[in-house]
Amino acid sequence: MDFDARGYRTVDVRTGYGQWVGSYERTVEDAMDIGVLAELAVPDWASVRRAADLGCGTGRTGGWLRGQGVAAVDGVDVTPEMLAAARTRGAHDRLVEADLAATGLPGGAYQLVVSSLVDEHLPELGPFYREAWRLTAPGGLCVLVGLHPHFIMTAGMPTHFTTAEGEDIAITTHVHLVSEHLTAGLAAGWQLAEMREAVVGDEWIALKPKWERYRSHPVSAAYVWRRPS
Numbered sequence: 001m002d003f004d005a006r007g008y009r010t011v012d013v014r015t016g017y018g019q020w021v022g023s024y025e026r027t028v029e030d031a032m033d034i035g036v037l038a039e040l041a042v043p044d045w046a047s048v049r050r051a052a053d054l055g056c057g058t059g060r061t062g063g064w065l066r067g068q069g070v071a072a073v074d075g076v077d078v079t080p081e082m083l084a085a086a087r088t089r090g091a092h093d094r095l096v097e098a099d100l101a102a103t104g105l106p107g108g109a110y111q112l113v114v115s116s117l118v119d120e121h122l123p124e125l126g127p128f129y130r131e132a133w134r135l136t137a138p139g140g141l142c143v144l145v146g147l148h149p150h151f152i153m154t155a156g157m158p159t160h161f162t163t164a165e166g167e168d169i170a171i172t173t174h175v176h177l178v179s180e181h182l183t184a185g186l187a188a189g190w191q192l193a194e195m196r197e198a199v200v201g202d203e204w205i206a207l208k209p210k211w212e213r214y215r216s217h218p219v220s221a222a223y224v225w226r227r228p229s
């Protein structure tokens with residue numbers, strides 16, 4: 001889907017996050033993902049004994065999950081530099097360098113699979129939903145939160161970062177419509193238990209005054225899937 005109005009030089013995921021790692025946590029806003037996770041009604045985070053965090057990055061998501069009472073979290077990421085930062089943070093029990101479509105983690109071992117701010121980097125959603133299904137025990141949940149496709153297209157903005165030299169660099173970004181998520185999730189066997197869309201409001205405008213032009217537009221989407229018992 002052609003949406004890119006920025007025209008920044010584009011690099012692949014490993015190259016991009018390998019360079020962004022040093023400033024990543026200073027630039028990513030909790031309102032994009034953690035604020036949405038915190039609003040979800042269905043997950044009972046504190047009852048989760050073990051979660052898998054797919055695209056764990058520096059461990060922001062894993063750290064938040066531990067803070068909610070998740071007893072243990074295993075993380076998977078394709079970028080070694082991000083995994084090194086996660087290792088330093090120490091929120092995860094186990095950290096694996098792998099594509100999230102083939103994690104090598106044990107099947108049926110997790111009450112919860114979480115993926116935050118990752119789906120825009122996946123060319124196809126089917127492999128994610130199928131691997132999450134394999135990992136999840138019957139009755140378990142899969143929670144995916146990410147940029148809303150409407151926002152990526154309205155802003156014409158691929159995921160990007162600014163280097164120390166001041167160059168804006170984009171990381172390969174794919175737009176997945178809401179219906180693509182529903183189709184891929186249902187095809188993998190999941191039942192949709194909850195969905196949330198967050199819009200740009202006062203909190204976002206305070207963080208990014210230039211986003212006044214996006215006021216009331218959806219900016220994030222979260223899906224909570226249940227694997228039937």
Ligand SMILES: C[S@@+](CC[C@H](N)C(=O)[O-])C[C@H]1O[C@@H](n2cnc3c(N)ncnc32)[C@H](O)[C@@H]1O
Pocket residue numbers: 013014017028033054055056057058059060061076077078079082098099100101115116117118121122
């Ligand atoms: C925006 S960061 C999100 C990190 C973390 N979940 C957070 O919310 O801060 C995206 C992460 O997904 C990872 N990633 C992207 N595609 C991936 C794939 N196919 N398999 C595993 N990790 C992937 C990147 O390396 C990067 O660390």
